[in-house]
Amino acid sequence: MTPIKLEDLCAEIKTKAGCQCEIYDGVLGDQTISITPDQLKPVIDVIFKTFDYYHLSAITVQQRKDQPDEIEVFYNFWSGSGFSLMLRLPVKSAKLPSIISIIPGADFYEREAAEMFGIEFTGRSETPPLLLPDEWDQGPPFIGEKEKNG
């Protein structure tokens, strides 16, 4: 499979999904473009349906200590070369549309993100915990205390 050029991808997304995307060059090893949460589903639709083979490697979520009010979510893809989508959400009411209707394999990754960071995925019937025990009652483990109680 041939690696995708970022410019081609941006052009495709602009034509088919009608949204502008910015290139974020903070990550070594993967090309990243930054989008807003409401652009997520159309962009993924474009990616999954237009190009040769896309494989969702992971959904990486993190909270930066210097920006504690925000969560960063990466959707990491692989198709000949690494490529990611990045978006930022507020910590307290983090909501994202679920993409399992397009990519069923994202199920486990979304469940882990939901239980570890408290992100709510809309469009899913239920989001049961994946790794944490059923009796876990201490909230998302990765969010600092201040942000949780807020």
Place this chain on the structure above:
Amino acid sequence: MIRSLFNLLVFPGFMFLVLSGLIFEWLDRKFLARFQRRVGPPWYQPLADLIKLFSKEDLLPKNANDLLATLLPLISLSSVLTAGLYVPIAGYTPFSFEGDLIVIIFLMSVPTLAYYLAGIISLGIYSILGGGRSLLQFFAYEIPLLIALSGPAILGGSWSVSSIMESQGRLGPFIIFQPLGFILAIVGLIGKLKRDPFDIPKATSEVVGGSLTEFSGAKLGFWNLVMDIQAVVGIFLLIDLYFGWTKMGYPILSIVIFVIECLILILILSGTSAIFARLRIDQLAGLGWRILVPLALLQIGFVILMGV
């Protein structure tokens, strides 16, 4: 009277059969280990396992019928022991009568039915699954086995094992005339003993322990004894029906030849266990009905023609 008691309890009855069962288990495990590049257990291992099982706690699920769970292995044990009384050992048989082959075959099937019932009354999911599979398997191998075993009876002109043996003294060992029947009988015996490749009811990866998953302690010890004795009775039966020229002048010679034949059969059983993978139940049923039964009928047809 004393003689009958001796026959019942010592030879060829209870003690002899139990001892043979343990020796068989040891030889089987040793051969299997050697095929697999392992060392294998020492000679006292099966006895040690039996003693260990009898000393363990006896647990059953709460609502399982304890009386039946105790009776089933005991009934199976008495059936195979009784069957063993009628099978000539190196030509010696104190109790034989016309038609004892049929009685032996019937008594040998009792443990299979008991195994199925044991699974049902255990009330565990794996036990029920294992029990059901054992019954399905029973139908697949029992018919070809019965048809194959009636071959020597027809050729020998009698339904008594000792008479069949004697007629082989005149005609020659029946394996020469019925090699196909012998192979089918071995296959049937493997199915009856629930050994690889027909150990579907006990397939550990699928049904954990099969019917006996919930059994422990003395009950499980009895079940293991039943399996071992079933194996030796089956082996003795096959030797008598197919290699029955052991009634020679010198008793020592007959015993030695009998032992050698036993070893060969155990080697065949262990070898097939080592070599083949486990079949699925539908593949076994297909094998049984589509291949084994027609072959068995072919063999019988041939035998009848030969008799004529």
Place this chain on the structure above:
Amino acid sequence: MDKISIPIGPQHPLLKEPLSMMVDISGEKVLGGSLRLGYVHRGIERLAQQRTYVQNIHLIERICGICSHVHTTTYCYAVEALLGIEIPPRAQYIRALMCELERIHSHLLWLGILAKHIGLDTIFMHTWHDREMVLDIMEEVSGGRVSHAANQIGGVRFDLDAEHDKMIRKILIKLHSQVEGLLDVIETEPAAMARTKGVAPISPDLIKAYGVVGPVARASGVDVDMRRDAPLPPYDQLEVKVITHKDGDAWARTFVRVEETRVSLNLCETIIREMPRGDVVVRTPRRIPAGEVIIRSEAPRGELFYYLRSDGSDKPARLKVRTPTLAALSLLPVQLSEINVADIPVVLAGVDLCIACADR
């Protein structure tokens, strides 16, 4: 027959590690299943934020027992990328050698498990016996059979001398002939083929939709292998033959893994032959400059994904690990529909579960 649900796990003869599955069956047909992970969840990602980069090597090695080396290798490459350094070529080759040895021993282990589940105990005994030879090499070279602690940031912890070289070559030759014999059996034995051919085929579209990686994907014809596509040094100088098969059933998965063992053996021989001389480690600072990096590598079970972010201190700000088994597990409930109960072990074995990896 009625539908009953049988639990497989957390303790079950089929599973090496705890995993809870409820499988719905009716008679001998499986209707579907659901699974629950988390029995071995240790919170590695969170723990990694509380330990220094050097301490994390020790932690990450213990994510999984079978693929421990490739986890630490990926992590070390990630840290070295943030530092902007390249480790000496000899260290790269030693890392690759241990990776390939690990792949061989993982596939042999898997082959034994598959054989045991279908009743071929003999193959189980033989493959695990051969696997001991690989573990002997690892023990001689690194001091541990399963946990080698081979990597450190900036290189590897030990060097190979002429004695090691000779021993490794000798064992590789012996292993080659053993593996050839095993391959013959697996690829021609009728009962094994009857149990695996045509069982649970997966189409390439399903692979793409569920993000499945590794030998399972290659067995369905998807041509992806991180050693060739995203090569970490020295794989960019080695030629890696990627094995694919088009059927996608259990037998194809067996075939792919078995052939990969052969490829790995050849790769080991090449690595030993072409190993450059030199140092095996460079000195590195304790504090890692701020930055983010993504590294992918090929674990025995598929694509291993590491995301590492540093904020300039001596502890990582975020470490994200996505192991290949996690992707394969999402496909498992789908695979479990429309097969026989007797095929459950074959399907589970085909996925090559490493729950410790998936749970982290």
